[in-house]
Amino acid sequence: MTSRTLTYDIRVYPLVQKFLAYHYDTAPFLISSVKNPYASYLCACLDRHDWRERKMPRKYGQLTSTLTVSIPAYHAKQFGASSLSPIKVAGFNDFVRQMFFEQLTREVALHTSFGVGIKTATQRFLDRYGISEDELTLEVALRYYDRTRRKLLLDYCPVLPPQQSALLSHERDSAQWEMEPWRGQVA
Known part of the structure; x- marks a missing residue:
């Protein structure tokens, strides 16, 4: 047969x-x-x-x-x-990884709307699927959460706290007519 x-x-x-x-x-x-x-x-x-x-x-x-x-x-x-x-x-x-990260984003956003922290909600999601730290670290999952949140344009997703980074010149200057001590008046 x-x-x-x-x-x-x-x-x-x-x-x-x-x-x-x-x-x-x-x-x-x-x-x-x-x-x-x-x-x-x-x-x-x-x-x-x-x-x-x-x-x-x-x-x-x-x-x-x-x-x-x-x-x-x-x-x-x-x-x-x-x-x-x-x-x-x-x-x-x-395709499957993208669906996984979209699911992660939706569930973490839902849990954080009820007061759970972002890291805690992400760790619970990873634990449910049995994903170890070797396969996907928490930091990488949080980075994917932030990227996917912006792609999906979900208003109810909390924003991760900003990372300390260098201040760029276009971010420092503003058009509010402030006095800066080293250059004088700014337009």
């Missing part, structure tokens, strides 16, 4: 592996266009291959974890596509 699915492993970030395993069954991760948005993304990647996609992306070495995916045999037979190129695998990892 023939198998109804084709199964093989793709390389993913450990963060992607844990995020998908928390929300969906990943033993194996069934590639389908109706189960979940991540499987739909992979299903769309199966149908499109180009000769330029055979090269390895630079970030492919950072994908240290594996995710077992299964493709229905009828899909491979009907569309003639049963594998993913390294470029498509890297794109899938970027």
Whole structure:
């Protein structure tokens, strides 16, 4: 009897592996266009291959974890596509990481609106998914939170306290006709 699915492993970030395993069954991760948005993304990647996609992306070495995916045999037979190129695998990892950081931003913003600190809310989010300090540090997660918050333009997201940095010349000068001791009057 023939198998109804084709199964093989793709390389993913450990963060992607844990995020998908928390929300969906990943033993194996069934590639389908109706189960979940991540499987739909992979299903769309199966149908499109180009000769330029055979090269390895630079970030492919950072994908240290594996995710077992299964493709229905009828899909491979009907569309003639049963594998993913390294470029498509890297794109899938970027897609899932972006969804992870958007989820982090939304949840941290929600928790901080109820009075929880930003660091505490971020650490709770990382702990829920079992993400260790080696995979994603708290400082990096906070930096991604700040960037994603600005991208999503969420008004209710609290702003991180400003970091001490050098004062640039265009930030120092103002057009309020103040007296500065070393240069006189400023326009």
